[in-house]
Amino acid sequence: MSQPTTSDVHVDAILTQMSVGYFQARSNFLGTQAFGVVPVTKKSDKYYKYAKDAFLRDEMKLRAPSTESAGSGYGVSTDNYSCELFALHKDVADEDRRNSDAPLDPDADAVEFLSQKAMLNLEIGWVTAFFATGKWATDVTPGVLWSTPATSDPITDVRAGKKTVLSTTGFEPNILILGYEVYNILCEHPDLVDRIKYTSSEAVTTEIMARLFDVERVMVARAVKATAEESASSQTYGFAHGKHALLAFVAPRPTVRSVTAAATIMWSGVSEGLGETVAVSRFRMPQLRADRLEINQAYAHKLIAADLGYFFNGAVA
Helix, strand or coil, X not given: CCCCCHHHHCCCCCCCCCCCCCCXXXXXXXXXXXXXXXXXXXXXXXXXXXXXXXXXXXXXXXXXXXXXXXXXXXXXXXXXXXXXXXXXXXXXXXXXXXXXXXXXXXXXXHHHHHHHHHHHHHHHHHHHHHCCCCCCCEEECCCCCCCCCCCCCHHHHHHHHHHHHHHHHCXXXXXXXXXXHHXXXXXXXXXXXXXXXXXXXXXXXXXXHHHHHCCCEEEEECCEEECCCCXXXXXXXXXXXXXXXXXXXXXXXXXXXXXXXXXXXXXXXXXXXXXXXXXXXXXEEHHHCEEEEEEEEEEEXXXXXXXXXXXXXXXXX
């Protein structure tokens, strides 16, 4: 007896409840989180720097009766920044918009696509500026890599880094940034696990790491990038950050007469008076019968005080 087949009673259609897109979570990206964003109205400018030694030297003198007090002063210099403009566009054709099936939304998809590109661009720039050797006052590779659990001592290594920065600046590092592969190793490292195993059933988290390393925040770099060109026959992927770690002092909010290791300076001029530091604009491309969505951002990853950072290069194998 013949019976209807599956294809007779059901025609495959596009699901409207889901689609698949590799949109990385914004929390993966540290480009604007680690050192904070300083929005500026000028694409390039200067700022003042007070001489460090003038404030760390004891120059008070005994004062005899009817004599003048000892005098002192401090020097002021300037540094500068210059934001570079980065842009990218995605065209949305009229026919694509009219013919798209739910849940596709070509306009919303284009905005999210461009936003992902902007975050990745900012992140890769951040890595180049800050998460590499030759940037900070101190670069070290642990004598025993932290991926050697039996003999390495990451807590002592971090404490040594904090002491180095504090002893030369008067500021103790308050943030520890870990490449994801370093974080993975530390989650299982006996130096950390053994300190909590009798008092907590929790796994080692960034909050626990912050307590053990005695810093305010531990941040993990999770951003992933494609490492081959689009035209390549095969694609490869990897973390945007290396197997490194960075200790630094970061001011909660850079202000006049404050100091901070670094900042991401972003020009609000890209939004044409709206005050935003990343702007998506739409304009008609009649010759293409399409709308062009374009994203613009202008920034400078500025290392402000190299002596407020301590970089662990290749902390794990």
